[in-house]
Amino acid sequence: MNKKGQTLILFVILIPIFITLIALVVDIGSMQFTYQKLKGVVDESIKEYFFKDGISSLQATMQYNDISKNLYDVTEKENEVTVHLNYEIDSIFGKLINITSYDIVVTRTGTKVNGQIVIEKGAEK
Numbered sequence: 077m078n079k080k081g082q083t084l085i086l087f088v089i090l091i092p093i094f095i096t097l098i099a100l101v102v103d104i105g106s107m108q109f110t111y112q113k114l115k116g117v118v119d120e121s122i123k124e125y126f127f128k129d130g131i132s133s134l135q136a137t138m139q140y141n142d143i144s145k146n147l148y149d150v151t152e153k154e155n156e157v158t159v160h161l162n163y164e165i166d167s168i169f170g171k172l173i174n175i176t177s178y179d180i181v182v183t184r185t186g187t188k189v190n191g192q193i194v195i196e197k198g199a200e201k
Contacts (some may be wrong), residue, residue, distance in 0.1 A: 099169030107178050110165050114182045117141045118148075118159045119195050122186035125157050126193050134159070158185040 117138065124133040131150060134157070138148060148161040161182040167175050186195045 096172075099172065103168055103170050103178075106168055107165065107180065110163070111180050111182065114143075114161060114163055114180060115184070117143065118161055118182050118184045119186075122157055122159060122184060122195055123193055126186065126188050155189075156185060156187045158183065 121134045121137040124137045125131065127133075131152065134150060135145065138145075143161065143163070147163055148159055151158040151160075159182075161180075163180045163182070164177050165180060166177050170176070170178070184195055184197055186193055188194075
């Protein structure tokens with residue numbers, strides 16, 4: 077029996093699978109990077125809220141990081157502030173399987189207790 081073509085057939089079958097996996101890893105990495113960046117911006121905004129002029133400092137920090145006002149909501153209570161950010165990023169390779177964008181949701185609550193700022197995560201995805 078001639079077995080010279082078996083390796084070529086396996087190669088042709090497995091290459092699209094490997095390319096798809098690599099594309100998935102790149103998209104998930106991009107989402108995770110953006111999520112961590114946004115979480116840091118929200119945390120810093122909450123710290124600015126307590127250390128400076130309240131809501132105006134929070135908004136200035138968000139604006140400095142190119143996050144417009146229509147992307148986040150701020151809820152103020154006594155000694156507590158909650159920021160809910162809903163951000164959308166374009167998919168890099170998801171367009172191949174009809175996924176054009178991903179929604180990233182960051183919800184963080186900051187409380188000032190005994191001069192310390194405690195930041196807790198909310199429902200995030």
